[in-house]
Amino acid sequence: MSRHYDVDAVRKEFPAAERMVYLDSGFQAPLARPVKAAIELFLREGLETAGPKSVWLDRVEQTRAKVARFLGVSADEIAFTKNTSESMNIAANALPLRAGDNVLMIHGDHPNNAYAFLNLQKKGVQVDFLPMTEVVNAESFLPHIDENTRAISMSHVTFHAGHRFDIESIGALCAEKKLYFIVDVMQAIGVVPIDAKAIRASFVGSGSHKGLLVPQGLGLLYWDKAVNELEPTYLAAASLAAIPTDLIARPENLMPASSARRFELGNFNLPAIHALGASLDMIEQIGVQNIQNHCFDLGDHLIAQLDELDIRLVGPRDRQHRAPHIYVVDLPAAEWLGYFEESGVRVSPERDGIRVSFGMFNTTTDVDRLIELIRRRGRKTSSKAA
Template structure:
């Protein structure tokens, strides 16, 4: 299946101009079918739980393959916040240690660390203004702030409010030289960019699955490379134990945690969403995430050409290798959100303007239609202002 044919699998994309993948992606027919199949089994058989749990491990293995990881490096979580908190609280801190964050990063990332200030962690915001023309973060961004007490650097791979793609691999190299861990929020990049998580060199990478990975809310993942034992889980449950026995009797002896990422798993899984993820991975296997990345960047090229012609500035970077599927248009005049909604365009208002974000279901015509609507909006809203 090529990417053009995929659009028909996302009915919402045909019903209005859906340009809000960074908020959430519309459900696709195959994912819906996987959910239906799961609920049919639950309805008719009261739940073949053993079979479902086998399927969890199959999906874990496929997800790991999709990310360039091993199954033992993947934990299923509830969402990005849970994964980030597991990593932040799991590192061994001394009071007076510090963590470097980018100013303006996603609240769920910032709060995961702010919660640790009570235990003596210093949270150091790093300005992400790289100077004229540089709208992304790399090792040079963090170098002036890192010191011998820096225990971690934590950042979003792709920033939700600008679409900038930060140089995680370069930042991880710098951090390693200083003995610091790198904890990444990949909520916006997973399923959009062709990621090889191990090659990034990070200590932990967390994401939810309801955007690029195309499943409904309530499922996330945490990647921790082979040495998961460096992180201690804050919570413990049967799922994370190495020595379980058939009769489920627990003594009061030592807690023996699994050596792999599953040590962070708590209780039952979000089984419907894991089934849905299996169907989403089928889609990616057909189309290839590399094609998704090229596709959204091509749509970005086209959008930038239109914006140039219309005189609309982009808040984030224009360089292809520094951007993603998110484009923030510097349209801050009051009235834009309402105007776009009245034209049946689904976008988000963010701090620097109107955020347009592409999914694998968007096409060049969507971009051209948006440009026409923006042109009309510029006339209408400037007439109103006059």
Template structure:
């Protein structure tokens, strides 16, 4: 049970969580029954009616509106993409950057964000990596801004140690300095409440297979529609303000859609978008704030138990600097991963240890099982916290 919602009831929607101690939602969440039901419905409709495309497209728009509400944006600021990488590349190539312009990023941040911007080096754009310190906020970034700086791109939550950076203060700094602000929320969305406007983001990119519970292959993009100077690198009929009714392309009619559809290409990943509709309903029924608080409670419990075993936590300990759901334990992955697998516990190897990541269905008993499996094997003195 949790003080925030009925976790036992939620857990019943995730059959995999009954078969395995699943502590790896930062990698991919297991499928939930309501999400499967949405995909099943899509398949049934395809089989029985050969595809009611209009019905499906109406649902796409309804789900777009749900995504918008979830991010504190309006529906015409949301585009569906393939994954985070695609959203980041769309953003990087849409910014009006020129040779000599500079983008700031965090050293060691997710490569799928970094490469999108490093690729702009071909156009003479410079990327400067700012050191990733435990706290990253406007004041740690400010000294790196110079006359050539045009944009900052970073993750809200790090995948490899569970930092939660102060993007609100960095967004305000970007407004002050007139910089574009691109945020990768992949590791945060569905667990950490996200308010695009409070963040002051120009573009937000994400996938949906972690906190959003959808199988891989669907991404999201938020675009601040006031930034009309952002133009897509690729064009398809759907990107235009007016699609010619005879479907014959005219060289002089290339006006872009005023909405984020300008960044969309061709047909949609319909089953995944309908799955997203179901997962957003689940998340909204619980409340993302409640999911966050529950994960924080699990994290506090985990940290307390690790302290008792004298095992170091790699990332930040304080709630205001840490993600609610991602914790890296300083145990060498090469020695420990197999042990967890043998004990039917799913975690991920990370740069500096073993990553434990929670989903809405995890319980205190899951944490206790993990700790018990660590305790029974014993921790070498050399791996104990200093």
């Protein structure tokens, strides 16, 4: 049941959700039928009509337009990449940073975001980490900004405890202090509405195998085209403003495209992009706001049950600061993961417990099954924390 959409109909599109209690969308979404259909169409076209490639590329552009609409930006601000890591590396290396410049990040943020920036240390760029607290907003960053600070990079939602940081206030601070702002939305996208312009980010990076429902291997990069000093580190024919008609590469005319294509390298992951077109249609039909609200309701239900069992939630509890769909339960993963697996419940081990993460297809029945298993085993949290 959902107050927000017909979740039973949505659930039918995810056969895996019928076979097990799937509470692991923060790791990888199960395949949905419309996504599978889009990949099958690509395969059939490849087998029977060898494309043609122009049809496949038209679909790439349609998907690019859908991604742009989804993020509230224009299509020429969207590049397709391989995954979040690639998006963050492209972003980090496009920043005009020099030795002595400083980038701020949050300690314990996802390594696929952090290493892209830590690698800039080779250029003499300094990376400083703020402590991770339950709430991170502009005020958290302000005391750390000095005359050498050039950029802030962070995740919108944390993978390991479901914090949802106040990126709008941080974006406003970056605009005021003239800092580049780079946001990893991998754990937010598809569940938390994202308005890249309201965030005022220079770059937003993501993969697509969680809330966007696509198999692994496709990433996205939004680039604010107003920041046109940000140029690609790598170059391919597709990244150029003008590709020579005779396809002979010459030393002149290396100007990058005026669109986010400047950050794209070579041929696309066509089946995954086509799949993304189908999943975005699905998400837009339900409404990302509705998905968010449904997941919040599931989270409220989970928290109430955990309270009854006197089991602590590791991350933030209130809706203002928590992600709708990611909850870490204070149960030692080494003792509990195998038990859940044997009982047909898929969750993830995390730094501080067991991560329960919802997708658009989950229902309170899934939560109740998890709680029943915890009750049956009859063990409370091993931690005495509040």
